[in-house]
Amino acid sequence: MMTPFEHLSLRWKIPLRVMGAVLGTAFAVTLALIVRDYDNMRSNRAAHARSLGHLMANTLVAPFLHDDVWRAYEIIQSARQGATLAPELQAEVVLITDADFRVFVSSRPRELPIGSDLSVQNNRFTEVHAALARTTSAEQIVLEPTESPYYFVATPLIADGVILGHVILAYSKQAFLPRFVGLLVQAIWVTALVLLVLVPISWIWARRTGAPLMALAEAMRKVPSELASADLAKLPKTRDEIGEVGAAFRRMLEELKKKQELEQQMLISERLAAVGRLAAGIAHEINNPLAGMLTAIKTFQRHGQGDAMAIHTLSLLERGLEQIRNTVGALLVETKTQDRPFEPADVDDVLILVEGEAQAKQVRIQRSGAIFESLPLPATLIRQILLNLLLNAIAAADPGGMVKLTLGADEGMLHLAVCNDGAYISEEQMRYLFEPFASGRDKGHGLGLWVVYQIVKQLNGSLAVDSEPGCTTFSLDIPYVHAH
Amino acid sequence: MREEKGGGRRHFLRQSVCAISIALCAPALAQTVRPWRMGLTPVFLDDQISFLAQWRQWLTEQLERPLVFVQRGNYREIVDLLLAGKLDFAWLCGYPYLRYRRQLQLVAVPLWQGRPYYRSYLIVPHDSPARELRDLRGAVFAYADPDSNSGFLYPQYALSQRGENPATFFARTFFTWAHRNVVEAVGAELAQGGAVDGYVWEMLMRTRPYPTSLTRVIERSPWFGFPPIVARQDLARIHIVRFCQILSNMANDAQGAALLASLGLDGFVTATPELYDGIVKMMERLRR
Numbered sequence: 213m214m215t216p217f218e219h220l221s222l223r224w225k226i227p228l229r230v231m232g233a234v235l236g237t238a239f240a241v242t243l244a245l246i247v248r249d250y251d252n253m254r255s256n257r258a259a260h261a262r263s264l265g266h267l268m269a270n271t272l273v274a275p276f277l278h279d280d281v282w283r284a285y286e287i288i289q290s291a292r293q294g295a296t297l298a299p300e301l302q303a304e305v306v307l308i309t310d311a312d313f314r315v316f317v318s319s320r321p322r323e324l325p326i327g328s329d330l331s332v333q334n335n336r337f338t339e340v341h342a343a344l345a346r347t348t349s350a351e352q353i354v355l356e357p358t359e360s361p362y363y364f365v366a367t368p369l370i371a372d373g374v375i376l377g378h379v380i381l382a383y384s385k386q387a388f389l390p391r392f393v394g395l396l397v398q399a400i401w402v403t404a405l406v407l408l409v410l411v412p413i414s415w416i417w418a419r420r421t422g423a424p425l426m427a428l429a430e431a432m433r434k435v436p437s438e439l440a441s442a443d444l445a446k447l448p449k450t451r452d453e454i455g456e457v458g459a460a461f462r463r464m465l466e467e468l469k470k471k472q473e474l475e476q477q478m479l480i481s482e483r484l485a486a487v488g489r490l491a492a493g494i495a496h497e498i499n500n501p502l503a504g505m506l507t508a509i510k511t512f513q514r515h516g517q518g519d520a521m522a523i524h525t526l527s528l529l530e531r532g533l534e535q536i537r538n539t540v541g542a543l544l545v546e547t548k549t550q551d552r553p554f555e556p557a558d559v560d561d562v563l564i565l566v567e568g569e570a571q572a573k574q575v576r577i578q579r580s581g582a583i584f585e586s587l588p589l590p591a592t593l594i595r596q597i598l599l600n601l602l603l604n605a606i607a608a609a610d611p612g613g614m615v616k617l618t619l620g621a622d623e624g625m626l627h628l629a630v631c632n633d634g635a636y637i638s639e640e641q642m643r644y645l646f647e648p649f650a651s652g653r654d655k656g657h658g659l660g661l662w663v664v665y666q667i668v669k670q671l672n673g674s675l676a677v678d679s680e681p682g683c684t685t686f687s688l689d690i691p692y693v694h695a696h
Numbered sequence: 697m698r699e700e701k702g703g704g705r706r707h708f709l710r711q712s713v714c715a716i717s718i719a720l721c722a723p724a725l726a727q728t729v730r731p732w733r734m735g736l737t738p739v740f741l742d743d744q745i746s747f748l749a750q751w752r753q754w755l756t757e758q759l760e761r762p763l764v765f766v767q768r769g770n771y772r773e774i775v776d777l778l779l780a781g782k783l784d785f786a787w788l789c790g791y792p793y794l795r796y797r798r799q800l801q802l803v804a805v806p807l808w809q810g811r812p813y814y815r816s817y818l819i820v821p822h823d824s825p826a827r828e829l830r831d832l833r834g835a836v837f838a839y840a841d842p843d844s845n846s847g848f849l850y851p852q853y854a855l856s857q858r859g860e861n862p863a864t865f866f867a868r869t870f871f872t873w874a875h876r877n878v879v880e881a882v883g884a885e886l887a888q889g890g891a892v893d894g895y896v897w898e899m900l901m902r903t904r905p906y907p908t909s910l911t912r913v914i915e916r917s918p919w920f921g922f923p924p925i926v927a928r929q930d931l932a933r934i935h936i937v938r939f940c941q942i943l944s945n946m947a948n949d950a951q952g953a954a955l956l957a958s959l960g961l962d963g964f965v966t967a968t969p970e971l972y973d974g975i976v977k978m979m980e981r982l983r984r
Contacts, residue, residue: 281870282838282877285886321886326836326868 222425227418234407234414242403249395253300253388257363258354260301261381264291265352265367269379272308273371276316281326284308284317292319300391304362305382308369313341316377340364340380350375361385424448428458431465439469481669484646488666491648495544502537506530542659543648545666551590554626556583558591559619562598566606575609577602581620581627589626589692593667600660601630601686608634608684621692626673629687637679645677664688731762735774735786738840738874739923740959741899742767747958754951758942770873771843781928785939789923790972791845794979797969803925803936804943805967808960812967814895816846816917818854819878821885822910829854829889829915837866838878838887845975847875850917851891853978876900883907889914895922899960921971925964940966 217225268291275283288306307324308316313331318324330341339357344366347353350373355364362382369376427446447458509530512518518526563577570577598617605615609632618629637645646665649658664686668675673690736742748765755763766783768774775792777783779799793800805812820826826835829851840847848871852862870887872878875896882890884907894916900908925943927936943964946952956963 279870281868281886282872282881285881317886321884325888326886 222422222429223419226422227415230414230418231411234410238403238407238410242399246396246399249399250392253391253395257301257383257388258365261303261363261365261383262352262354262367264303265365265379265381268306268381269367269369272379273369273376276308276310276369276376277371281317285319285321288317288319298391300383300387302383302387303381304384304387305380307337307380307382308377309380310377311375313344313378336360336362337380337382340366340382344378348375356385424450424454424458428454428461431461435465436468436472439465439472480643480646484665485669487647488669491543495540498536498540499544502533502540506533506537509533539659542663545593545663545670551592553586554583554589554591554594555586558595559583559598562595562602563617565599566602569603570606570615573606573609574612575606576614577606578614578616580616580618583619583621583626585621587621587626587692589671589690593671594626594690597664597667597688598628600664601628604660605630605632605634605684605686608632610634624691624693626690626692627687628690629685631683631685633682634684636681636684637677642677642679646675729761731764732759732784733764733766733782735766735768735778735783735788737768737771737774737786737788737923738876738896739787739789739844739893741876741896741903743874743876744958747955751955754955755942758945758949758952759938770871771841775843778926778928781930783928784931784935785925785927787923787925789841789843789845790921790975791849791979792843793924793926794969794972794975795843799929800926801929801931801936802967802969803927804940804964805924805971806922806959806964807962808895808922810962811919812922812965812971813919814846814893814922815919816850817892817894817897817913818851818889818915819882819892819897819911819913820889821882822912824888824912826889826914830858830860831914832889833860833865834867835888836886837869838881838890839869839871840875840878840890840892841871841873844875844893845920845923845978846893846917847878847891849975849978849982850920852982854915854917856982879908879911883910893923895960902960918974920974921967924967924971940964 217228220228268287271287272284275281275287288308292303292306303319305324306319308318309330310316313329315324315326315328315330317326324337330337331345339360340353340355340362343353343355343364350368350370352368353364353366355366357364361384363385365381365383367379367381369379424447427448431447447462448454449458509526512526513523513530516522559579559582563579566577602615602617609615613633615633616629616631618627618631620627646661648662665675668688668690671690673688675686675688678685678687736748742748752763752765766774766777768777771789771792774783774786774788775796778786778788779796785803788800793802808814818829820832826832837851839851842848855862855865866889872881872890875893878887878890878892879897879900881887890911897908897911897913925939927939944966946956947963
């Protein structure tokens with residue numbers, strides 16, 4: 213069974229538990245102190261009563277023997293006046309009895325007149341009389357009858373070994389009460405004062421203990437839907453267990469973010485693959501009749517003697533069909549054909565080819581890195597990639613801007629990177645960047661990047677775009693079979 | 697130079713000797729006049745220490761001779777000291793005075809309510825049903841002092857007058873050694889009855905209503921001579937006369953009058969032993 217408390221937030225649960233511990237401790241300590249004080253009080257009173265009993269018994273022997281009632285009365289009265297500072301130590305009744313348990317003198321002559329008999333009178337001293345009558349011992353007797361409101365200390369009056377009578381001190385059990393209540397109130401006050409200091413401190417401390425857990429829970433609540441807004445700054449960075457959990461959570465979030473990105477990329481490349489298959493299929497279907505149509509036109513031009521009008525019309529058709537074939541050819545990227553290896557000189561060739569375009573736009577091309585040997589990669593396709601990327605970069609660069617080509621090869625991998633300082637590619641554009649006819653520009657047919665993508669995929673390479681304001685970089689890695 | 701030094705020392709020595717002789721002489725001079733010693737008994741409120749200090753001061757000034765008061769636990773000790781010549785004067789009860797009248801000289805008698813008389817009161821707790829002495833049969837009774845007229849002799853006499861045996865009439869009796877304590881004992885019901893000096897009771901009623909108001913007077917005795925101030929037999933007549941004069945003049949002196957007012961008395965007069973004939977009669981009756 214879960215109680216409602218179990219479901220309570222740690223924000224409250226930890227402070228409440230700490231409060232419980234603090235209050236419990238305070239209560240226990242107070243209780244212990246009170247119990248100790250009560251015991252002290254009792255033993256104090258017992259010791260006081262016993263010593264007073266002995267003292268009075270010694271003092272009263274002479275007045276008793278001399279039958280000096282008034283002296284005895286004065287002595288017992290002064291013994292009662294002494295303890296006004298500690299009322300609980302004040303004997304309520306002091307009584308002197310003779311050997312027959314008749315009152316010699318008492319501090320309450322009205323209730324216990326001289327000569328009254330303790331044994332016959334139905335008074336509050338019946339128990340003590342019974343106890344004294346049973347014993348012949350010359351020892352002091354302490355009696356606390358449960359039903360009596362008194363606590364008795366009876367001390368024998370002894371002269372020359374003979375018990376002449378007894379000095380009986382009767383203390384009210386109730387007399388403890390005011391003193392005890394005083395102690396209780398005092399203890400409660402002290403506890404309250406201590407709590408006044410402890411409670412806020414413990415509360416703040418408990419809240420601080422809970423705070424890292426709160427932050428962790430807050431961050432976890434945003435997983436996986438709002439990964440980006442999960443505030444990792446508040447996570448604990450301590451070296452304790454909570455800190456470890458925080459670090460693990462941070463690692464987990466990073467992994468999750470990577471996975472989400474990967475999924476995004478997968479989606480894009482799958483779509484591109486689908487589009488590629490569709491485009492290739494259509495291109496094949498178009499290419500066959502197209503080849504027939506172009507052959508027919510060529511044949512007619514060579515052998516026919518048509519009028520000028522027909523020749524003009526066919527020429528028009530031929531140019532149109534050529535354009536279709538170019539377009540379809542571009543869609544249908546073919547890598548299976550035999551080709552020569554890619555040479556270092558090919559890079560220079562491509563740079564010469566784009567020079568005109570760069571000059572027209574006053575864009576400076578900067579080159580860094582180089583390859584120093586021929587690579588077993590189809591030269592035509594790699595040239596195509598380089599050409600497309602450089603032309604795109606020049607077109608994207610601001611007038612008077614810069615395009616940077618970085619290349620190199622190692623460990624069976626060709627690295628290419630083309631960077632320009634033009635406007636950056638938006639998130640929206642990025643999604644469709646490699647799809648055919650997705651160009652953001654007016655010029656060109658929008659197949660440049662598509663072709664690059666198809667070639668890289670077919671060569672089992674990888675391609676990445678990193679676009680920030682002022683720097684858009686296309687970087688690709690293409691593996692080749694190592695010469696060795 | 698050497699001589700000068702020696703001379704200086706001699707001079708110093710002479711001065712020291714002089715200082716020592718003065719220091720020795722001072723107590724010697726004081727000792728030559730022996731202070732009067734006067735015994736006091738609880739025939740009046742003798743427990744007022746500040747009053748006693750003032751009275752002693754006043755008497756010393758008047759007598760031009762130091763005077764000390766001597767107090768003891770009961771009448772008997774004062775009487776013994778007086779008879780032994782250890783006291784010069786004493787304020788005693790009429791009863792012990794009469795018993796030793798041949799060894800004592802009467803000096804002066806106080807005036808209370810304008811007369812040298814007082815009487816004994818029989819008191820009971822204020823809520824006691826007792827109306828007269830006879831109602832106290834079998835009770836616990838408090839006497840003041842075995843040598844007191846009002847606090848012992850009179851109640852004994854009153855019982856024998858009524859045909860009772862004073863030794864067996866009460867179940868139990870005890871002495872409180874002072875009139876004031878009789879009032880306290882009866883007020884606290886330690887005793888169901890007590891005999892007390894009427895003058896003391898009236899004074900207590902005025903100065904200490906509690907516990908005096910817890911007691912009630914059921915019987916008043918006839919008038920007896922007020923406790924006198926007496927002197928030892930061998931004291932020179934001139935001192936007795938001087939002391940009597942000073943006491944008699946107390947009322948005429950401002951400070952003396954104030955002291956008398958504190959005592960609740962009007963003054964002192966000379967008296968003859970005939971003043972105490974009433975007590976003599978009781979003594980004779982009880983002796984039989």
